[in-house]
Amino acid sequence: MDQRLSFITLVVGDLEVTRKFYVDGLGWEPELHEVGEVLMFRVADKVVLSLWAESFFVEEVGKTPTRGGVPPITLAHNLATRAGVDTVLEQARTAGAAHVREATEREWGGYSGYFADPDGFRWEVAYNPGAIGQSVLP
Template identity: 55%
Template sequence: MEQRVSLITLAVADTAVSYRFYIEGLGWEAKMYVPGEVLFITVGAQLVLSLWSEAEFEQEAGPINRGSGTAPVMLAHNVATPAEVDTILAEAVTAGARLIAAGKQAAWGGYSGYFADPDGYHWEVAYNPDAIGQAVLDTE
């Protein structure tokens, strides 16, 4: 098996809400959208974010395990400067996200903040001055 991820699939309550948040609110571009079923968004050279309706997800993959607390998954968006962290957090909130934590200096040497999308999935927005943080930026 090659060392890569092709799709990240998240089960969502309502694909129309996801569309309004990610496409209309954040200004991302839909690769494919089937209302009520799935929304595909290219998020990297060979990486797609799949927002799949809970009903369709459960029909194919099985029951969703529900419980209290935050889902044990975090998505991240790295940027080139601390100021961009604050700008993107504000954009996400305007688009309908819930602010989890405002941008602040992190113990690991960078600057980051967090928001939750309409389904509660947490996103970190981070400036990471280390090599790994710089390696994930689109420098073209």
């Protein structure tokens, strides 16, 4: 198996609420939108973020996902500057992010904060001056 990731799929409770947050609030452009079923965004050259309505997940996978608490996963959006981090966190707040944790200087040398999408998935918004952090910037 090649060392790569093609899709990141998150199960969402209300696809329309999710669409409004990502498309109307954050300004993202969908690659594919099957109303009521799935919303996909190309997030890198060969990586897609897929937001899948729970009923379709259950139909295919066969089990209802566990709900409650903070999902044990974070997604990260890296930026080239600290100011960029603050701008994106404010954009998420304006888009209706349920939870925003202000950015702070981190012991690893970076600067990051978090927001939650409508289903509680946490996004880290980060400036990472290290080589690996810089390697993921556009």
